[in-house]
Amino acid sequence: xxxxxxxxxDFVDESLHGIVLAHADQLKMVNEDLRLLxxxxxxxxxxxxxxxxxxxxxxxxxxxxxGEGLADGxxxxxVFSSPSSDAMLAVTKAIDAxxxxxxxxxxxxxxxxxxxxxxxxAEESGIQVETVRVTDDVASxxxxxxxxxxxxxxxxxxxxxxxxAANEGKGLQEVxxxxxxxxxxxGTIGVGFTPTTIPASGKPTFMIPNDExxxxxxxxxxxxxxxxxxxxxxxxxxxxxxxxMGDLNIQPNDEISVLVNGMGATPLKxxxxxxREVYNCLLEKEIRIYKPYVGNYGTSLxxxxxxxxxxxxxxxxxxxxxxxxxxxxxxxx
Amino acid sequence: xxxxxxxxxDFVDESLHGIVLAHADQLKMVNEDLRLLxxxxxxxxxxxxxxxxxxxxxxxxxxxxxGEGLADGxxxxxVFSSPSSDAMLAVTKAIDAxxxxxxxxxxxxxxxxxxxxxxxxAEESGIQVETVRVTDDVASxxxxxxxxxxxxxxxxxxxxxxxxAANEGKGLQEVxxxxxxxxxxxGTIGVGFTPTTIPASGKPTFMIPNDExxxxxxxxxxxxxxxxxxxxxxxxxxxxxxxxMGDLNIQPNDEISVLVNGMGATPLKxxxxxxREVYNCLLEKEIRIYKPYVGNYGTSLxxxxxxxxxxxxxxxxxxxxxxxxxxxxxxxx
Numbered sequence: 087x088x089x090x091x092x093x094x095x096d097f098v099d100e101s102l103h104g105i106v107l108a109h110a111d112q113l114k115m116v117n118e119d120l121r122l123l124x125x126x127x128x129x130x131x132x133x134x135x136x137x138x139x140x141x142x143x144x145x146x147x148x149x150x151x152x153g154e155g156l157a158d159g160x161x162x163x164x165v166f167s168s169p170s171s172d173a174m175l176a177v178t179k180a181i182d183a184x185x186x187x188x189x190x191x192x193x194x195x196x197x198x199x200x201x202x203x204x205x206x207x208a209e210e211s212g213i214q215v216e217t218v219r220v221t222d223d224v225a226s227x228x229x230x231x232x233x234x235x236x237x238x239x240x241x242x243x244x245x246x247x248x249x250x251a252a253n254e255g256k257g258l259q260e261v262x263x264x265x266x267x268x269x270x271x272x273g274t275i276g277v278g279f280t281p282t283t284i285p286a287s288g289k290p291t292f293m294i295p296n297d298e299x300x301x302x303x304x305x306x307x308x309x310x311x312x313x314x315x316x317x318x319x320x321x322x323x324x325x326x327x328x329x330x331m332g333d334l335n336i337q338p339n340d341e342i343s344v345l346v347n348g349m350g351a352t353p354l355k356x357x358x359x360x361x362r363e364v365y366n367c368l369l370e371k372e373i374r375i376y377k378p379y380v381g382n383y384g385t386s387l388x389x390x391x392x393x394x395x396x397x398x399x400x401x402x403x404x405x406x407x408x409x410x411x412x413x414x415x416x417x418x419x
Numbered sequence: 420x421x422x423x424x425x426x427x428x429d430f431v432d433e434s435l436h437g438i439v440l441a442h443a444d445q446l447k448m449v450n451e452d453l454r455l456l457x458x459x460x461x462x463x464x465x466x467x468x469x470x471x472x473x474x475x476x477x478x479x480x481x482x483x484x485x486g487e488g489l490a491d492g493x494x495x496x497x498v499f500s501s502p503s504s505d506a507m508l509a510v511t512k513a514i515d516a517x518x519x520x521x522x523x524x525x526x527x528x529x530x531x532x533x534x535x536x537x538x539x540x541a542e543e544s545g546i547q548v549e550t551v552r553v554t555d556d557v558a559s560x561x562x563x564x565x566x567x568x569x570x571x572x573x574x575x576x577x578x579x580x581x582x583x584a585a586n587e588g589k590g591l592q593e594v595x596x597x598x599x600x601x602x603x604x605x606g607t608i609g610v611g612f613t614p615t616t617i618p619a620s621g622k623p624t625f626m627i628p629n630d631e632x633x634x635x636x637x638x639x640x641x642x643x644x645x646x647x648x649x650x651x652x653x654x655x656x657x658x659x660x661x662x663x664m665g666d667l668n669i670q671p672n673d674e675i676s677v678l679v680n681g682m683g684a685t686p687l688k689x690x691x692x693x694x695r696e697v698y699n700c701l702l703e704k705e706i707r708i709y710k711p712y713v714g715n716y717g718t719s720l721x722x723x724x725x726x727x728x729x730x731x732x733x734x735x736x737x738x739x740x741x742x743x744x745x746x747x748x749x750x751x752x
Binding site for chain 2: 087088089090091092097100101102103104105107108142143145146279280296299316318319320322350351352353354355356357358359360361362365378380382385387388390392417418
């Protein structure tokens with residue numbers, strides 16, 4: 087296992103420590119705990135706060151989206167495992183400025199259990215809390231069960247939109263509605279090329295032959311919907327785009343944002359080859375692209391592969407999408 | 420070979436096309452040629468222009484550093500091979516606003532030959548040109564031959580400093596001197612974990628056993644100075660830091676910027692583990708870190724591994740380092 091690593095059990099804390107050391111101008115710890123990180127200027131008076139969290143290994147998700155125009159705080163679990171409800175509660179208290187807190191995270195069982203408990207306790211202590219769970223992975227459940235889907239890279243759009251609404255001074259219900267609007271209009275589908283190796287185990291999370299890829303794979307290596315021989319970029323992207331268009335019921339003249347996201351080990355140069363195919367395919371179908379994003383937005387440790395997310399837009403969402411952002415891992419405008 | 424790829428011979432153009440499509444608001448082609456890219460607002464009156472270029476496969480190097488506060492234009496070759504002198508000349512003409520052009524690129528034979536020829540022809544047509552070649556790879560030649568070293572990730576600092584000087588309205592000689600000051604004070608050392616696979620060949624550029632790493636490797640897979648068994652992050656980083664400190668003659672109380680750069684397939688989470696070790700090591704040696712950068716700044720297709728660069732600072736360099744930057748691949752301030 088060739089990794090930049092000391093004791094594998096220290097991987098999460100040492101990586102987080104590196105982040106805190108490198109970005110002390112923008113992030114601070116709560117209770118001197120590396121797993122509880124909030125904006126340096128939190129709590130921000132007059133603003134609804136956004137809390138997120140989840141297992142480690144998806145950087146920039148989740149921690150990387152803490153900053154101006156996105157989330158206010160994050161609690162970080164072990165590799166691929168949920169942080170505790172106490173952690174979520176501590177972050178909630180550190181970022182609440184009296185206008186309430188939105189819990190915004192990906193739909194996974196452990197996270198839901200712990201964050202729901204934290205919400206209950208926070209509310210008892212007088213903090214208003216609302217929750218929106220992101221369910222964008224179209225391959226994880228059929229359309230009729232879409233509220234049970236997992237959350238993957240499309241969560242970026244939920245942070246972006248809800249973060250912009252909060253930054254404009256909107257109230258808790260409005261920020262929640264903005265996030266819900268994203269959840270209703272976003273879809274993601276991933277393709278796995280090679281698996282992740284979790285540092286503490288030193289073993290790949292699954293096996294896949296050298297000439298096959300897995301469509302619909304999850305960001306923890308959850309099984310997808312189809313294994314196929316390696317395809318050309320064009321064939322592969324056309325399949326993925328058709329899948330998303332059907333699921334989101336995207337029609338000619340609709341306007342969408344596109345996110346081509348790398349899983350961690352796939353070079354940026356290849357992601358742009360994928361973006362070109364998405365562009366050509368949507369042009370042919372007369373779908374308009376409003377604001378594309380290409381890069382590593384939600385990864386899976388050292389896995390290779392990529393995902394495509396679409397967000398159907400209206401004027402409100404476009405406005406929020408354009409708003410500026412500044413975090414150590416993402417800047418815009 | 421699992422890549423996002425159509426015909427491997429089209430890889431560079433398709434990837435560049437994706438970039439131009441995604442970032443049409445910031446980049447434009449010269450002569451409708453995907454290999455010749457300049458800032459959308461070029462030429463910029465009253466400003467010295469900076470031209471760069473080289474083989475493809477190192478993104479964000481070189482193309483990614485074209486934008487406000489960095490370079491003005493780039494010519495892009497095939498994978499790992501130099502663009503032509505005609506290409507460099509066309510970019511030069513497109514960005515020159517009458518205040519002259521600095522050629523700023525990594526020290527490789529093919530690039531030097533072509534860019535020197537372009538300089539000659541540009542000067543004959545009345546454009547003032549100066550050249551600075553970056554030679555930061557301390558492992559590529561011993562200290563006494565340091566002017567013959569290759570250019571690697573430390574070129575980021577040369578763009579940053581010279582770009583800030585040009586943006587402040589400095590003249591061609593001053594911009595050149597700023598770049599030269601970086602070259603005098605920057606050093607980089609890399610470590611390779613796994614090799615690159617060039618799309619057109621489909622084969623790795625070299626072989627390395629599963630339990631060994633290569634110290635001093637170049638960004639095209641050039642041989643390093645030592646193969647060793649896999650080491651802990653701490654042991655490895657201490658070696659690299661000592662190597663750089665000796666070469667750059669860094670003393671207690673010196674102030675340096677640190678760049679921990681990923682080769683392409685190494686996860687960001689691990690790069691922060693490395694940064695933490697650099698921080699601890701420099702703290703112990705009483706070296707002050709002014710402004711750290713951690714991420715993928717100069718890659719080698721799908722290779723895994725990383726490099727560390729140090730830039731010795733003074734007040735002038737610190738001022739330039741702080742200046743804002745906006746490109747599709749890097750933003751600051």
